[in-house]
Amino acid sequence: MKITKQEVENVAKLARLELSEQEKEKLMDQLSNILTYVEKMGELDTKGVEPTSHVLDINNVMRDDVPGESLSQERALSNAPDKAAGHYKVPKIIE
Amino acid sequence: MKYEAVIGLEVHAQLQTNTKIFCRCETRFGEEANTRTCPVCIGMPGVLPMLNKKAVEYIVKTGLATHCTVSPYSRFARKNYFYPDLPKGYQISQYELPVCERGYVEIVVDGKIKRIGLTRIHLEEDAGKNLHQAESGASLVDLNRAGTPLMEIVSEPDIRTAEEASEYLKKLRSILRYIEVSDADMEKGNFRCDANVSIRPVGSTEFGTRAEVKNVNSFKYVQKALEYEIKRQAQILDEGGKVIQETRLFDSSKGVTFSMRSKEEAHDYRYFPEPDLVPIVVAKETVAEIAKTIPELPDAKRDRFVKDYGVPEYDADMLTQSRALAAYFEESVRLSGQPKVVSNWMMGELMRLLNGEGKEIEDCPIRPDRLAGMIKMINDGVISTKIAKTVFEEMYKTGKDAETVVQEQGLVQVSDSGAIEQIIADVIKANPSQAADYKAGKEKLFGFFVGQVMKASKGKANPDLVNQLLKKKLSE
Numbered sequence: 055m056k057i058t059k060q061e062v063e064n065v066a067k068l069a070r071l072e073l074s075e076q077e078k079e080k081l082m083d084q085l086s087n088i089l090t091y092v093e094k095m096g097e098l099d100t101k102g103v104e105p106t107s108h109v110l111d112i113n114n115v116m117r118d119d120v121p122g123e124s125l126s127q128e129r130a131l132s133n134a135p136d137k138a139a140g141h142y143k144v145p146k147i148i149e
Numbered sequence: 150m151k152y153e154a155v156i157g158l159e160v161h162a163q164l165q166t167n168t169k170i171f172c173r174c175e176t177r178f179g180e181e182a183n184t185r186t187c188p189v190c191i192g193m194p195g196v197l198p199m200l201n202k203k204a205v206e207y208i209v210k211t212g213l214a215t216h217c218t219v220s221p222y223s224r225f226a227r228k229n230y231f232y233p234d235l236p237k238g239y240q241i242s243q244y245e246l247p248v249c250e251r252g253y254v255e256i257v258v259d260g261k262i263k264r265i266g267l268t269r270i271h272l273e274e275d276a277g278k279n280l281h282q283a284e285s286g287a288s289l290v291d292l293n294r295a296g297t298p299l300m301e302i303v304s305e306p307d308i309r310t311a312e313e314a315s316e317y318l319k320k321l322r323s324i325l326r327y328i329e330v331s332d333a334d335m336e337k338g339n340f341r342c343d344a345n346v347s348i349r350p351v352g353s354t355e356f357g358t359r360a361e362v363k364n365v366n367s368f369k370y371v372q373k374a375l376e377y378e379i380k381r382q383a384q385i386l387d388e389g390g391k392v393i394q395e396t397r398l399f400d401s402s403k404g405v406t407f408s409m410r411s412k413e414e415a416h417d418y419r420y421f422p423e424p425d426l427v428p429i430v431v432a433k434e435t436v437a438e439i440a441k442t443i444p445e446l447p448d449a450k451r452d453r454f455v456k457d458y459g460v461p462e463y464d465a466d467m468l469t470q471s472r473a474l475a476a477y478f479e480e481s482v483r484l485s486g487q488p489k490v491v492s493n494w495m496m497g498e499l500m501r502l503l504n505g506e507g508k509e510i511e512d513c514p515i516r517p518d519r520l521a522g523m524i525k526m527i528n529d530g531v532i533s534t535k536i537a538k539t540v541f542e543e544m545y546k547t548g549k550d551a552e553t554v555v556q557e558q559g560l561v562q563v564s565d566s567g568a569i570e571q572i573i574a575d576v577i578k579a580n581p582s583q584a585a586d587y588k589a590g591k592e593k594l595f596g597f598f599v600g601q602v603m604k605a606s607k608g609k610a611n612p613d614l615v616n617q618l619l620k621k622k623l624s625e
Contacts, residue, residue, distance in 0.1 A: 068417055070231060107224055107422035113430045119166050119203035122173030127183045130191060130292070140182040141289035144233040147279060 055089040057082050150387060152348040154379045155356055156308035160321060162300045162331040163275070163339040164207045170274050170298035171198030171241065171426075178337060182291040190274075190296035192236035198425055204298040205429060207330040208248045208272055209439050211300060214328050214446055215267055215321075217252030219436050225272075225423035233290050234277035242301075244420040247271035248429065254304075254324065255448050256316040257466050265317050266305030275299050300331070306345065306356070311375035315368055318342060323447050323470050335367050342371055347392070348382045357382070358392040362406050365399045374399040378406050450475055458488035464496055474510045477517055484521035487528075494520060498538060502545050514548045515541070523551035531555065532562050535608050564611040566618060569602070572610065573622050576601045587623055598623065 062081050066073050073081065124130075127140050136143040169176055172189035188196045212219045226244035249270040255262050277292040302321065308314050322333040322340060333340040347359035360382070365374045377399075382392050397406040445453075447469045454465035454475075469475045474495075481491040499520075503513060523540060526532050532540060532555055543554045555561055563569060576598060577584050587594040602615050 064417075068229075068419070108424070108427055110427060113222075113428040115427050116200045116202040116205065117173070119168050119201050120173065121168050121175045122187075124174045124185050124187050125191075127181065130183045130186050138285075138287070138289060141280065141291055142183070142233070144288050144290060146281065146286050147233060147288045 057085045151351045152383050153351045155306045155347050157306040157345040158304045159343045160302040161341045164298040166203045169296035170201050170204050176297050185293040212249030215252040217249035223248045224428040225426045226420045227423050228418045234279050242273035243271035265307045268303045270302045311372045315372045346378045358394050361396045460492045464492050480517035481520045485524045498541050515544050519550050562611050563609045572605050
């Protein structure tokens with residue numbers, strides 16, 4: 055399956071990645087190869103086969119609604135590049 | 150051109166669980182910022198979410214209460230997008246296999262019952278909260294709310310007016326409160342609504358281009374925002390223009406909707422099945438167990454009130470808005486044996502006094518036994534219905550029972566014929582020309598005399614007795 059440059063740019067934009075022209079060319083090739091490889095599965099006859107979303111044959115893994123411990127504010131924010139007044143500080147998101 | 154609106158609503162209701170949907174952090178409101186988070190809900194690498202059993206129970210309960218089909222098999226999906234309040238870079242939601250599908254909610258419009266279809270109800274996690282600091286040019290993020298369990302309830306485009314939308318939301322809120330899965334408090338943000346609105350010429354069956362209105366956070370605003378949006382679209386079409394598909398926000402201070410600017414690229418959420426969570430399988434037995442926990446719902450209660458107590462549909466609808474209100478009504482009826490009288494007092498004076506103070510029935514100082522006591526005094530002829538209004542207000546203000554109020558204020562009805570005859574004689578004497586006109590055949594004046602007598606007795610004269618004696622006296 056051939057991937058166009060526009061598709062690479064679109065996916066990069068959605069992933070917030072900045073790519074050079076050279077990288078775009080390279081990714082076009084690589085992504086096309088990967089998809090061509092995966093396309094091989096289309097040759098299989100899957101009539102009457104339920105789509106798989108999980109490889110494990112288990113369901114309903116749940117817990118009771120009982121509170122556990124949370125992180126302290128200090129610990130929660132300890133990896134944040136920037137913080138202020140007990141909050142994560144980020145660049146302004148609306149004008 | 151005459152248009153009709155086509156409206157579909159998406160409601161996000163917060164489930165009243167103790168903990169978040171995929172971790173054990175508490176969901177309490179109003180805590181200090183970032184003190185209710187853990188590696189799971191702030192999206193640290195290598196963690197695994199684990200589903201809260203209560204959240205599943207609550208959504209199944211909601212599905213049953215809204216006539217939905219509960220899917221035997223459903224699963225979660227990732228909705229991918231970037232925003233600072235979404236720590237993982239994706240929201241865990243549901244896509245092609247929601248827990249509940251195809252239900253309906255009934256509303257009363259112009260005295261008639263109308264069904265609003267539900268497309269689906271699914272589970273998802275809430276995002277955190279962003280605070281925008283004007284001075285520093287930065288935004289602050291609090292992740293306490295991230296991971297709070299939400300139900301998204303999606304209606305069919307069955308709603309035609311802003312009023313219907315408001316009725317639908319009220320009924321939905323009432324159901325969620327009856328079954329105790331959400332406090333559905335709009336002001337606290339626990340019940341949020343987005344509206345898809347389009348208009349089309351009356352008679353047309355095709356849909357027009359829709360706009361999505363977000364950010365509407367009170368019942369009053371939902372109605373205002375929709376009314377504005379319908380008018381806006383009609384004006385565009387009348388001027389030969391085209392409605393564009395876009396997201397609009399409601400500005401409550403100006404009462405208008407405005408475009409969120411179309412810089413949002415076409416949404417591409419790239420949903421895919423959530424690999425960290427296994428499917429939810431709801432067994433028939435589980436559904437049956439949960440069904441047993443559902444109390445009598447507003448619609449069934451409304452119908453029963455109409456049938457058993459003979460109250461009008463509109464009144465019954467109002468009286469069943471909350472379980473507490475309905476319980477108050479039934480208790481008062483049990484004690485007084487007079488459903489219509491109880492309904493009238495509740496719909497009239499009681500609601501007026503409660504609404505005036507923004508209070509709920511739970512805070513009402515007049516309990517059912519006191520209301521029944523007052524009704525008994527009216528029946529026994531101790532007080533007139535007119536005086537009862539004064540008594541009722543006094544009972545509400547002071548918390549005293551009717552008997553005490555009547556005694557303290559000397560409001561006992563005068564049923565002594567001698568005393569009433571005296572008043573009547575005085576009134577006739579003071580209005581000789583009217584008395585002469587009445588006797589000459591101007592019977593309309595009877596009402597005038599009743600009014601004068603009641604006034605002279607300060608409203609305390611027994612009205613039946615006044616009528617009877619006055620008739621006699623005037624024909625003498």
